[in-house]
Amino acid sequence: MHFLDQAKIFLRSGAGGPGAVSFRREKFIEFGGPDGGDGGKGGDIIFEAVPGLNTLIDFRYTQHFRAPRGKGGAGSNKSGAGGEDLVIKVPVGTQVLADNEERTLLADLAQEGQRVTFLKGGDGGRGNASYKSSTNRAPRQHGEGWPGEEMWVWLRLKLLADAGLVGLPNAGKSTFLNSVTNASAKVGDYPFTTLRPQLGVVRHKGREFVLADIPGLIEGAAEGAGIGDRFLGHVERTRLLLHLVDAAGDDPGGAYRVVRGELDAYGAGLADKHEVVALSRADLIDARQLAKVAKAVEKASGARPFAISAPIGEGMEPLLDAIVERLGAGPAEPRPKASEQDRPWSPL
């Protein structure tokens, strides 16, 4: 599938700290020997696969990852402190690929909790104490510390959609996807502009979810009308459907029913999924008309639809709130079930 999230990032492990040059100086001890300690090791770059992340969206904001260098050694044979390892948390299923033409696979974080030390920090340099020998009792030699390693890599993750957009052709599904994600789906005022599903990542109030835009359904799609309904397979595993109904269409209540009928005919549990209904293209009609349309769709769906206009950002906030709420804690931030959270402790 071409549903991939990817990000290019820069990694650098820490350099080793320099070894110290120092001589013991104490009262009553003449010509104290060399006592410069070794430098500390630089921090490693480590990948860790963690639950609760389902996209690579964070890597669009932070692209450079540098582990700290080791501290220098000191007198009295003190070694420098090691630089802390930098642990980069990635979603389970993330692959790390080389920035070359073949995109060579370098690491595969398939298991929850899996850790891969990807770049080693440089070793610390030796302090002058370690250069002491029978022929050189006062060495001034020391090591500078080994450099860290650096490289650009690609992170790649196969996405699974959390929510799917359904509706008649021209309902504004792709426009909606474009306005809430950084996808750039093709938009057109003719039916079946979208022929291939496309995904985008929505970030809303600290939560994120993956939204799938698919082609439009028409009456008889289950029997092959239009381009059929096989593309519904792409939303089979979503937890929620966002059903868009064109507010300016001829018969919004009827449009709603046609799409529901096709979801039913397709089967695979689509008709039983959570559904959020929104009237799209609401800017094209006046308030009175909108109230009428909302009533008709409420009658057909059993719930009051949201009214939106995606290109001008009208009505989007409450709709996204409702989607995030209905998706529940989801994989983004697992939290205890309400029943476990609210009930006071009791031995019974």
Ligand SMILES: Nc1nc2c(ncn2[C@@H]2O[C@H](COP(=O)(O)OP(=O)(O)OP(=O)(O)O)[C@@H](O)[C@H]2O)c(=O)[nH]1
């Ligand atoms: N005025 C207005 N036009 C809109 C709005 N949303 C979408 N449109 C227009 O409606 C037409 C259809 O939009 P699309 O986003 O392509 O609709 P779609 O549901 O993805 O259509 P298919 O891919 O063919 O199923 C385009 O000309 C859009 O510019 C809206 O909120 N207001």
Ligand SMILES: [Mg+2]
């Ligand atoms: Mg479309």
